[in-house]
Structures are given as structure tokens and as C-alpha cells.
Amino acid sequence: MTRTGARLGLAAALWLGAAAAAAQTPFALQALGQNVETGTARDTGRGGWGMADGDTLTPSTLNPAALADLRFTALWFSGYGTTTNTSGAVAARTTRRVLLPNVRLAVPLERGRLALHAGFNIRRSLQYQTLVDIASDHFGEPVSGYERYNRDGTMYDVPVGLAWRATGGLSLGATLNLVRGSIDETITQVFTDPLGNYYLPNTRDQLDKLSGQSVTASVLADGLGFVKVGASYTPAYDLEFDRRIGVGGVAAKDDERFTCGMPAEYKAGLLVALGRGWRFGADGQLMRYSEFAGRPDWAPSLRDEWTVATGFERRWSRNPQGRGYTLPLRCGFSWRRWAHTIAGEPLDERMISIGTGVPFRDRLGMIDVSLSYSWIGDEADHGYRCRSWRLGVSLTGLEPLIF
């Protein structure tokens, strides 16, 4: 096997092994769960913005049009470890998880002008698990046990697209997103009688397999001097739900198929060069989940999801004397309103973050890290409040492989 073949094989294995993103909050138990789209750790460290960030070596993956300037084949891995504490009136729980929600490969077909990219990007996560004790009377005797509720699943897309620098100051992107995912909701009930004998347990499993495809058009205008702007638009599309409901031990299964209407998504960003390597950026995102169709059970709680992300970044640079480097510094803040309410109240997620990075030798890639702290929910309004620490790591590798 050639060296390039070995690398690609390892990349494929990692791609297939990419862990499902796991939400860390009970608020993900409803509707389409939690938006976990993070971009790279570089994006996260500066607050999550990146729509207007173009770069010939390590551009943000948030805006596909920004990949047009690539001069080398690039491979991104973005993952994070997170610990979340959820507290409520009667109990608290701490959850920890490491996951790899974002992998992207971009290959310049024409150096600095045309690039092909593909990847794997987890957009939403619905994972959480609860357990409560249950007790009742049955045939005149007390029955005790517990009920475990497990919601698991993700919604991810596999983007395949082209980025093209149309003019000196304008790049365009077109991406086809193969949207896939699953929502697996399992209720397990275990009962014992007073003598400790078990009843056969109940398992109700509802598995929704999601499939659809969307397109994203994106643009990056970086010929405006010290200001760059970027935007993307993903029109509304259909999302097929292939559902199977079953109860353990029962031969009959309920199969149904229905179509939901995913709303359009708008993203826009701004980048301002402040001098001495410092930059300011801001992104906005809007997805009109209030127009989501096909799930009347979700409809009462669905709201438009929006995100505002802003922050500063000092870029990596070589000292003028040629000795040493200036490390990147990043900080930012974001505010996201979730796509559904909890107890009728809007649910907000706020995050502050910092970050930095280290280039590989000869700048053939970067290791970026971010540390963020998030607040989700309010105990008075939502019954729970979540506090989350997240350490993100992104690796960007470059290879002078050009087709």
C-alpha cells in the first residue's frame, strides 16, 4: 500500500468511527434536540463565528465558499470533551462525553481557485437518559421497579460540494448535503413482586430513520478591504421519517413513513481586520423551526432557532525578526435560542470561549484548542439549569496532493 493509500485508509476508518454526538442536557429530550454544530475548535474559541473567514491554509469549514482558496489538500478533525452539570429541584446529574462531530476533507482541483470538499457533520443530537422508580399495586400485591427512558440519535449530514473563486474578491460555493440520522426512543420498565420475582420487562422502542437531502449555496466576499462578508442559504427541504415502533416480545410492529418539512436556514457573517493580526468577527444564523411541518406533536413547542456569535482573534504570525512566533489568541461569546421551548418558555444557550492553536512544522496544519463555558436554561422557567465546560480540539492537516 502506498503512503497516500495508507493515509486515506486511516482517514476512512476514522470517518466511519466518528462518534455520534451526544447531547448533555435533558432539554435534548424534546423535538429535534440540541444543535451541536460547532465548526472547528478554532471557530469555537472565537465564539463560533467563521462565515466570513477565508484562508489559503486553514480556512473555517463553516462557509463552504471559503474553501475555494485552498492550496493543499486539507483534512479536519474536530472533537471535544464536555462535562455538563444539570441541576433541578429534586436532583442533579453530571454527564461527560468525548465526541467527534466534524470531519472534513477538501481537495483543491485548481490550486487557489477550485476545490472539492466532502465531510461528515453532526448537526443535532438528541441523546439523554433518565431513570425513575415506579411502584403500583397489581393483583393485590405491591409491585416495584424502575422505568428507564433513553433517547438517542443524531441528525447529521454528509456535505459534498465545490468551492469556486469566481473573481478576485468573490468565492461561491455549492454543496449537496445528504441528511441522515435517527431518533431512537426506548422505554424500559422493570418490575418485581414482593418476593423479588421479576415480571418480564417492557421495552418500547420507537426508531425513526431520517433521510433527506438539501443544498446549500454560499458566498464569500473578501475583496472589500479590511472587511469580509460571507453568507449561506439552505432552502427548505423534505425530511423522510421511516418509523418502526415495537414492544419487546410482541411480534407485531408498527411501521409508518411520513415526511416532514425542514425549514430554510440562513447564515451570514462579518469579519473586520483590526490590525496587528487582530480580527473581529460576527455570525448570525436563523432557521425557522416554527415552520417545521409534519410533527404535530412537536408543533406547540417549536420556535425559530437563531444564533449570534461574535469574538476576536489574533492570528498566528511569524515575528518580524524571523525568530519565534506569535501564538493565536481567541475569545468570543455566542447566544443561541433553541428550536423548541421548555414548559412554554424560550430556551437560551449562552457560551463564552477562549482558544489558541499551534501550527505543525512548516505550517502544514494546525492544532487548535478551545475552552468554553455554557449556560443553558433557567431552573425557574425550565425546571433545570445546565452548566457545561467543553474542551475542543481540532486538527487540520495539509498534504500537497492535488488531483
Added chain:
Amino acid sequence: MLTGCPDPRPPARGVVCALAAGAVLLALGGGCTSDAPNQVGAELAETEIDTTLRALTEDQIVHYGVLDIAEAGAPLDATEVLYFGSNGTEATSILANYDFSVLAHPDSAYLLPYLTAENIRSVKVDLIMLDWYSPFHGAATDTSDSTYVPIVKDWYGAAKYYDVHELLAPFDTLTYPAAEPPFATGRLNATTELLGTSGLIEIDCVPDRFVTWIAQRARVGIIIREGIGSQPGLLGFASKEMVHGGSTLPTLNAQVELGPALIIGLETTPDSWSADRQALVIGPAADVTTWHQIEDPSTDPDQAVMVRTHLRSYPVIRFDLGNLPPNVRINRANLVVVNDTTRSIGHRTVLTCSEIPPEFAPPGRTTVGLADLEPEIYFLYGNGTWEPTHLTEHELKFNVTASIQRRVNDAYEGDRGFLLAAGEYFFPGFNSDPDPDFWFTKWVFFGAAADSALRPRLEISYTRLGELDDAGVQP
């Protein structure tokens, strides 16, 4: 537009580093743990199970048949226990044939000078009581022994009177169970009340008649009957076919012959005998239990449901499941029968419940062989701790959960009923002592006409999901 640094010098190592670090990240991901789930967020879950542990009782019997088990090659007289006494609807005596013509054999010639009226000092009929019975036979109840539930009405303190009569003719073993054969009115024994706690019952007889039989080289039969004044109870004695030893039979110092043996005491013994041998022991040529009074299994489930061992009779019941919704999860299903302790007798017995096609046991009584029964059944449940005369444990539950779930899932072509049977040899793990052909035990359960708490029924706990109401079976 170039916004980065000058071109790097190939070959590059960036991708390799990224891949390696990504692999490390994935490996780390497997090691993270969280707090165990708890009630945090439980009220936010939006899906639920419609009905959980719904209780349903089905007590409508739509099919009932009785299987009488007959084993070719194992007739009643080949069983190992001879039953004696009476208890409620059961009464039985012991028959034994003796063939004194064996004394005409040349090998016995040396004995003949000693078998004279002058030299025969005594004649006894020996019965060897099985260990199970002897501790309670005429003995006080040991209430401190928790291993035995006091069996008050069956054999505790069952003082028995034994009457031995000469049969008018030797009996035919193959005709039993049947009425007692004709016998001479006069008793052969002088004393009738015998309690004994050793397990060996010795009935003293007047030797005259036996001397005559010996002289005639006769083939004769005797009947050992329960005498007037006996207390209720069935007692079991070793037949000549007894093959069990150990804890089944008492340890006897005297030379014994299994089955009702004649012990002929001699004044003078042959020189070839040892000095401590004082009697000639003659075993029976045949022995059998009459079972001249025996309750027939009811073929009407309203009256009773009977399971009987030794004279094996097993019921087959099928209940109507019309009230059970389709496509439900069966969490537990018990076939419940309530023991009528005023009618049940016998020992702790393994009871089993199996699926069986109801047409195998049509209404009424059907005689089948074990070999025919075995392939028709599917074992569900067995229990070896129940006792027919237990003072408090009257409600017996057979776990038939899997069977009811199969019915719900339409796993069968045709119907299935439930066979209640003893632990026959083909039930794995349930053919241990006591063998079902060994003890006579009769379970009588209340019938369907009894009070709702007493009648046979299925107690079903199920869980229902509305989405499955119209669902089909899918792969």
C-alpha cells in the same frame, strides 16, 4: 488570494499527525463516564407506554379433557408400592399369592422334615413400610421438625388394624384395580392391631392353615385388609418389585423378603443354617394393590380438576382469551389452581405445566401412553415444593407467560391447552425421587363452578401499546 504563510516544503506530515491525533481522540472517547441516569429530565420525555401491567383474569374454560396414562409393560402389579388403608374416597387392600409347590423342588427336600405342624412355631406376614410413612405411623407428631408439614389427616397417628384372609382362589394381577376378590370370612391372624414404628409390620397368624398349604404344595392367595377401627390414612409398603433402597426402605436386621413375605418360625432348624437363623422366609409369587375404591377424575371442569400420580391421570385445560387485546406484551401469566385440601392427599409432588394441542385430549377421558404424550407437549413450568395437604399454601401458580405471549403472537397453527402433570421422566430435571409412578398422590383443585377466588384461572399481566393495535407482524 493568498492569506497564509509561504508555501511549505513537501513532503508534509500534517495529515499523518492529524490522523494520529484523531485516533487518540476517538480512543479517549470510549473512556468517559457519566453519572448514572436518574430522574433529572424524566418529565421532559414525550413518549410513553399507554398501559402498563394491566391485570386480566380469564377463567372461562373452553376445553377440558382428562388423559389417563397407561404404560405398556408396566402394569399396576409391577409398581413398587403396595397401598393399604382407606382415606376419603380411596380404599385399597393388599393381595399376595404364594406358591408352595416350590417345596416340591429337589433343592427344597432337605426342608420338608422341618415343615411339620409340630416344628412350625409361628407364622407371620411381614410388610415393610416405606420410610416416608413409618415416622408417622402410630407415632407422635414432631412439631419441631420443620422439614415435614404435619400431614394430619393422612397418616399421622393412623393406627391400623390388619385383617388377613385366605382368598377363595389365587388372584389375577392384571385385573386390578378392581373390587376385592372373594375371601374366607375367618381371619388368618390372631391379633389385628399393629402399630409399630420400625417400618416392619409383622402380622402374627395362626399356623394351622399354613401347615395345610405346605403339605398340599398349594397355590394360594391372601388378602390383607384394613380392619374395623382403623384410622384414616393410606400406607405404602414395598412390593416384590421394589428396586429402591436407601432412604426409601428401613434398615432391617432380620432377613427379609420384599413384598408381603411369610416368616415361618421353626422349633428346630436344619443343620446347614446358621445358629441365629430361626425362620423360613417365603416371598410372594405375586402381589398387587386392589384400589377397590378410587375416585374417578372428573370430566366436568365445573366440579373439579384432578391431577393424580401412580394411577396417573392428567387434565388438559384451555381458557378463553377473548378479553386479551391483540398485540400486547405479556409481563406475566400464571395458571392458577386452588388446592382443595379436604380432598387432596399424598406427598410433595413435582407438578408441571406444558402446552399441548387440546385435540390430543378430547372431552372426557382418554387413555394414552407416555410415549405418545411426550412428542405432543412443550414443557413450560415445574415446581417440586408443593404439598397436597399443606396447611396454608393452597393457591398454586404455574408460570405460562411464554405460552400466552406465543398465543398473542399467533406463533401456532391451531390452539394450545395446558397439561397439568407430574414430573414424568421426559421433563428435564423433574424425574428425580419420588418417581411419579412411585407415590400415590391426588391433587384435587376446585372447579370452575367454585367461587371466583377458588376456580382455575389465568392471571395475566400485560402491557399495551395503542400504536400496535392495527400493526402487522413484520420481519
